Amino acid sequence: MSKILLSQVTLDFPIYGANTRSLKKSLVSLVTGGTIAQENHITFVRALENICLELSSGDTVGLIGHNGAGKSTLLRVLSKIYTPSIGKVKIKGRISSLLDLNLGIDLESTGYENIVLSGLLRGLSRKDIEVRKKTIAEFSELGDYLAMPIRTYSQGMQLRLAFSIATSFSPEILLLDEVMGVGDAPFMEKSKQRMSELVAESDIVVFSSHSNDLIRKFCKKALWLEKGHVKAFGLVDEVLAAYDTLKNHG
Amino acid sequence: MSTTTPIPRSFQLNAALSDLQQGLTSQRIWWSLGWQDIRLRYRRSQLGPFWITLSTAIMIYSMGILYSKLFKIDLATYYPYLATGIITWTFISSIIIEANDAFVENAAFIRQTCLPFSIYILRLLTRNFIILLHNFLPVLPILIYFKVAPSAVGILYFIFGLGLFLSIGYSFGLLLAMLGSRFRDMKPIVASLVQVCFLITPILWQHSMLSPRLQAWTNWNPFYQLIQLLRAPLLGQIPSTLTLSYCLGLAAIGFALMIVLLARCRHRIAFWV
Numbered sequence: 420m421s422k423i424l425l426s427q428v429t430l431d432f433p434i435y436g437a438n439t440r441s442l443k444k445s446l447v448s449l450v451t452g453g454t455i456a457q458e459n460h461i462t463f464v465r466a467l468e469n470i471c472l473e474l475s476s477g478d479t480v481g482l483i484g485h486n487g488a489g490k491s492t493l494l495r496v497l498s499k500i501y502t503p504s505i506g507k508v509k510i511k512g513r514i515s516s517l518l519d520l521n522l523g524i525d526l527e528s529t530g531y532e533n534i535v536l537s538g539l540l541r542g543l544s545r546k547d548i549e550v551r552k553k554t555i556a557e558f559s560e561l562g563d564y565l566a567m568p569i570r571t572y573s574q575g576m577q578l579r580l581a582f583s584i585a586t587s588f589s590p591e592i593l594l595l596d597e598v599m600g601v602g603d604a605p606f607m608e609k610s611k612q613r614m615s616e617l618v619a620e621s622d623i624v625v626f627s628s629h630s631n632d633l634i635r636k637f638c639k640k641a642l643w644l645e646k647g648h649v650k651a652f653g654l655v656d657e658v659l660a661a662y663d664t665l666k667n668h669g
Numbered sequence: 670m671s672t673t674t675p676i677p678r679s680f681q682l683n684a685a686l687s688d689l690q691q692g693l694t695s696q697r698i699w700w701s702l703g704w705q706d707i708r709l710r711y712r713r714s715q716l717g718p719f720w721i722t723l724s725t726a727i728m729i730y731s732m733g734i735l736y737s738k739l740f741k742i743d744l745a746t747y748y749p750y751l752a753t754g755i756i757t758w759t760f761i762s763s764i765i766i767e768a769n770d771a772f773v774e775n776a777a778f779i780r781q782t783c784l785p786f787s788i789y790i791l792r793l794l795t796r797n798f799i800i801l802l803h804n805f806l807p808v809l810p811i812l813i814y815f816k817v818a819p820s821a822v823g824i825l826y827f828i829f830g831l832g833l834f835l836s837i838g839y840s841f842g843l844l845l846a847m848l849g850s851r852f853r854d855m856k857p858i859v860a861s862l863v864q865v866c867f868l869i870t871p872i873l874w875q876h877s878m879l880s881p882r883l884q885a886w887t888n889w890n891p892f893y894q895l896i897q898l899l900r901a902p903l904l905g906q907i908p909s910t911l912t913l914s915y916c917l918g919l920a921a922i923g924f925a926l927m928i929v930l931l932a933r934c935r936h937r938i939a940f941w942v
Contacts, residue, residue: 433940497940499783504937514783522781527709536705540782568712575938662712 421512421591421622423474423497424631425431428506430467430647430661431491466492467647469502474623481634481655482627483662484644490627493644494518494594497625512622515541515590520581530556530565530572530580551587559583560606579606586613593621597628685931692787693787699788703795708886719802726807729755733811736873747906748818749808754872756804757899760832761892762863764797768842769849769856776942786931786938790842812903819902827902833916834898840923847934866892891919 467489473512474480482490495501499517523537534555538548556565559579561572569577595614618624618637628634634641634655641658643651651658692699711717729752737747771789778784812818819827849855870892876884887893896917901908 433937485744500780500939502939516782519777519781522777525705525709527712528705532705536701539701540778540784542695546699593848620845 420476422476422509422664423472423511423592423623423625424507424509425470425472425496426507427504428467428470428472428496428508429465430496430501432464432466432492434462434464435628465647467496470506470647470649472642472649472652474625476622478640479618479624479638481517481638481641482625482644483631483634483641483659484650488644490644490648491518491596492626492647497592497594498634510592513634514592514594515588516594516596517585518596519592520578520585522585524577524581524584526570527568528563529568530559532580533580534565534584534655538588541588545590551553555583555587558587558609575603575606578594582613583608586610586617589617589620593617593624593626595624595626597627632662634659680932681935682932685928685935687785687842687852688707688785688931688935689928692785692791692893695785695788696791698784700796702788703799706792706796707799707824718799718803719806721803722806725756725759725804729807729811732873733878740874740878742875745815748811749815750875750900751873752808752811753900753903754896756801756808757896758867758870758872758892759804760797760801760899761838761895762867764793764798764838764842765845766836766847766856766860767793767797769859771842771846772850772938772942779939779942786846786935787839787843790839790846793842794838797838798835808903817903819860819903819905821904823902823907826907827899830898830902830908833920834895837916837923838918840920840927841928844923844930847930849936850938851934866890870896872896888915891915894919 470493482493484490489491492501495518496503497510498514498518499508499510502508511566523540525536526532531552534552535545535548537546538551556562559565559582561576561580564572564576565580569580572580614637618626624637626634626637638655640648641651641654641655641662642649643658643662651661676763696876707718711720714720716723732755733748733751737744738749740747768790770781771793772786775789775792778789779786845855845859849859869887870890871879873886876887878895879887888911894912898908898916901912
């Protein structure tokens with residue numbers, strides 16, 4: 420049984436290197452006679468605020484919201500990459516996050532070498548990887564190119580391989596960030612098919628996308644984020660309807 | 670109706686310790702990443718990693734002749750001393766300099782997966798250890814020609830020293846990696862300090878050339894003691910008690926500082942890179 424439990428999660432994102440701004444600020448305060456450099460000059464952005472969420476086996480959730488609404492940040496909190504500033508995160512189950520297809524993809528290494536490395540990064544043994552190598556090779560349809568360094572691949576071929584590797588491991592909790600639309604038309608069909616299988620195999624799926632069609636296709640529930648808050652959470656059709664109404668009005 | 674209990678994020682000892690433990694047990698990951706670094710650096714070159722060997726060889730062989738004349742030291746004494754000193758120095762200094770970038774370099778990994786942070790230091794140590802092994806090649810003929818050989822006990826001391834050194838590199842490496850990702854000025858500062866240290870540490874010259882007063886001062890130089898830890902057994906000597914206790918102390922301090930800082934900052938590293 421997999422489980423995700425977020426209680427009152429707030430995440431403040433420190434922004435470093437915004438020096439021009441703090442310099443200007445301290446100059447201004449110098450002119451106006453205020454105290455200089457009283458703060459540490461670190462700007463914080465509140466990326467998520469007071470998020471409560473409970474998901475259990477069988478839940479498939481689509482994340483919707485504008486750019487910068489906190490979708491990717493939420494996925495990274497679920498992936499245990501970001502620790503919230505306030506609140507609790509409890510996760511049970513093996514997580515696989517496809518936040519970036521190109522993770523661990525090294526341009527100078529060959530296709531085969533990349534398959535091995537990606538497998539290791541996902542915690543597989545060399546034996547497991549050998550077993551999967553063939554499936555990945557077949558799915559990517561790259562044939563002999565797999566023995567060549569990836570830098571010789573076209574953009575589309577690179578994505579094909581990355582997608583084939585990333586989706587060859589079935590997790591309990593699947594976290595996806597806009598990974599559709601890979602390669603040419605036939606491969607796109609195939610990748611959608613693979614995604615459906617992967618979603619079906621996983622216990623919990625959280626999927627962020629701007630495409631309502633894909634969300635409807637893969638998810639039963641939807642979570643609408645706005646400026647780091649949960650605007651709505653419920654059945655996919657209801658939430659999407661509300662989202663669309665607001666979008667059309669605004 | 671529910672009670673809010675904001676978790677204090679200031680000190681998470683368990684998270685830090687489990688990071689270290691998980692890192693050590695993921696040896697498959699850091700070992701392959703370390704090897705990959707070596708393979709990639711020389712992918713399209715003919716000599717491959719032996720470029721490392723060659724450049725070390727040129728440096729040692731040419732400097733040896735010149736400096737033994739300059740310092741009027743017998744070549745049989747000076748050559749082995751210089752050669753072993755240079756390779757241990759290269760090992761130490763590149764770990765220190767590269768450690769500042771250990772997290773920044775791996776930003777893509779850190780932002781996309783939740784691998785333990787200590788993996789990136791272990792990757793760096795692996796890479797530099799492999800380079801050290803390459804660097805041994807040009808030193809071997811010198812040791813053989815001048816009949817300098819570590820005794821059986823010396824070999825044990827060397828293995829012990831290497832283990833001790835690697836744990837010092839591990840603890841201080843993690844420390845520097847954290848500081849280096851938060852404060853980007855660290856790397857240039859460290860790099861220039863290391864350069865100065867090369868000159869004030871007995872590598873090209875010998876400790877015994879100094880006045881007793883300066884010798885006592887130099888004993889406090891951590892680089893001197895770290896080099897002695899590895900160099901002495903290679904030269905058929907046994908590291909002094911001073912060296913051993915200094916290095917053990919260094920390791921203890923390094924681990925204490927590293928664990929405290931990791932417990933305090935681990936959850937923020939992802940924001941820093």
